[in-house]
Amino acid sequence: MAHFRIYTLYAKAMYNVGFRITGDEDEAQDVLQEAFISAFKNLESYRGDAPFGAWLKRIVINKAVTALQKRKFERIPEDEKWDVPEEDEPVLEYSGGLTVERVKKAIEQLPTGYRTVLSLYLLEGYDHQEIGEIMGINESTSKSQLNRAKAKLRESLMIKEVKE
Amino acid sequence: MKEKLEDFIRANRSAFDDKEPAENGWEVVASSLPKANGFSLWNSVMLWRAAAIVFMVISVYLIIPKANSLLEADNSKMSLKEFQAVEQYYNQEISQKVKLISEISDGEEGNAFTHDLQQLDAMYQVLKEEMKNSPSKQVKDALVLNLLVRINLLNQQLHRLEADYKSEESSV
Numbered sequence: 001m002a003h004f005r006i007y008t009l010y011a012k013a014m015y016n017v018g019f020r021i022t023g024d025e026d027e028a029q030d031v032l033q034e035a036f037i038s039a040f041k042n043l044e045s046y047r048g049d050a051p052f053g054a055w056l057k058r059i060v061i062n063k064a065v066t067a068l069q070k071r072k073f074e075r076i077p078e079d080e081k082w083d084v085p086e087e088d089e090p091v092l093e094y095s096g097g098l099t100v101e102r103v104k105k106a107i108e109q110l111p112t113g114y115r116t117v118l119s120l121y122l123l124e125g126y127d128h129q130e131i132g133e134i135m136g137i138n139e140s141t142s143k144s145q146l147n148r149a150k151a152k153l154r155e156s157l158m159i160k161e162v163k164e
Numbered sequence: 165m166k167e168k169l170e171d172f173i174r175a176n177r178s179a180f181d182d183k184e185p186a187e188n189g190w191e192v193v194a195s196s197l198p199k200a201n202g203f204s205l206w207n208s209v210m211l212w213r214a215a216a217i218v219f220m221v222i223s224v225y226l227i228i229p230k231a232n233s234l235l236e237a238d239n240s241k242m243s244l245k246e247f248q249a250v251e252q253y254y255n256q257e258i259s260q261k262v263k264l265i266s267e268i269s270d271g272e273e274g275n276a277f278t279h280d281l282q283q284l285d286a287m288y289q290v291l292k293e294e295m296k297n298s299p300s301k302q303v304k305d306a307l308v309l310n311l312l313v314r315i316n317l318l319n320q321q322l323h324r325l326e327a328d329y330k331s332e333e334s335s336v
Binding site: 003013016020028103157 | 168169170172173174176177179180181182183184185186189190192193194196197
C-alpha cells in the first residue's frame with residue numbers, strides 16, 4: 001500500500017523534527033501521527049512544486065509549533081528591544097570536543113523558543129523569513145533569537161559535563 | 165568567518181535524527197485513512213477526467229474535415245483489424261476480472277464501483293459506434309484507453325478486495 005510505504009520512508013525523520021520542537025516524546029508522537037493523517041487526507045493539495053518530503057515536513061512543523069502555542073505558559077518572545085548581533089565564535093576549543101551526543105543533549109536543553117528557531121534554521125534549513133512565517137514572528141526577531149540560541153548553545157558546550 | 169559549531173551540526177545532520185517513533189504509529193495513522201468509498205470516488209473523478217479529455221480531443225479532431233480521407237480509409241481498414249484483435253484480448257481480460265470480483269465481493273462495495281464501470285461501458289459503446297461510422301487511429305486509441313482504464317479500475321478493485329479479505333482473516 002502506497003500510504004504505508006510513504007509512512008515508513010518518512011516517519012523517523014519527521015518524528016525527530018517534531019521532537020526537536022516540542023521537546024517531548026509523547027507530544028512528538030502525537031504530532032507525527034496527526035501530520036501523516038492530515039497529509040494523507042489532503043494529498044490532492046500536494047502540487048508537486050516542492051519535494052514531497054519538504055511538503056510533509058512543513059505539515060509536521062506547523063503541528064509542532066501549534067502544540068507549543070497551546071502551552072499557555074511558554075511563549076516565544078514577540079518583540080525584541082534591540083537586535084542581538086551575531087557573535088564572533090570564541091577561539092577557545094570546546095571542552096571535551098564536539099560530539100554529536102553532546103551537541104544533541106545541549107540542544108535538547110535549550111529553552112523552547114531558542115531550540116525551535118535553532119532547529120528550524122540549522123537542522124531543517126529554513127531561512128529567517130520562513131521561520132518568521134512558521135512561528136508568527138518577524139524576521140529580525142528570528143535572527144536575534146537564533147544568535148541568542150547559538151550563544152547559549154556554545155556556552156553550554158563549554159561546560160565540561162553537560163547535565164544529563 | 166568559519167562557524168565551527170554550525171559546520172559541525174550541518175556535517176553531522178543525519179546523526180541528529182536518531183530517535184525512533186512509537187511502533188504503533190502506523191496503526192493509528194492507518195485507522196483514520198479514508199475508507200473505500202472515498203478511494204473509489206477519487207478513482208472515478210480521475211478516470212473521468214482522463215476519459216473526458218480523451219473524448220473531447222477526439223471529438224474536436226473528428227469534426228475537422230480531413231483532406232486525405234481516402235488515405236484514412238486504407239489506414240482505417242488496417243487499424244480496424246488490429247483493433248479487433250486488441251479488443252478481443254482486453255474484453256476477455258475484463259470479463260475474467262469482472263467474474264472474479266463478483267465472486268469475491270459481497271456486493272456492499274458495489275455501487276460506486278459498478279457505477280464507474282457502467283459509465284465507462286457506455287462511453288465505450290459510443291466510441292465503438294464512432295469507430296464504425298468514421299474509424300480513425302484516434303478513436304481506436306480512445307477505445308484502447310477505455311479498455312485499459314477499465315482493467316486498471318478492476319485491478320484496483322481486486323487488490324482492495326484482496327486486502328480486505330486478508331485483513332479480515334488476520335483479525336479472526
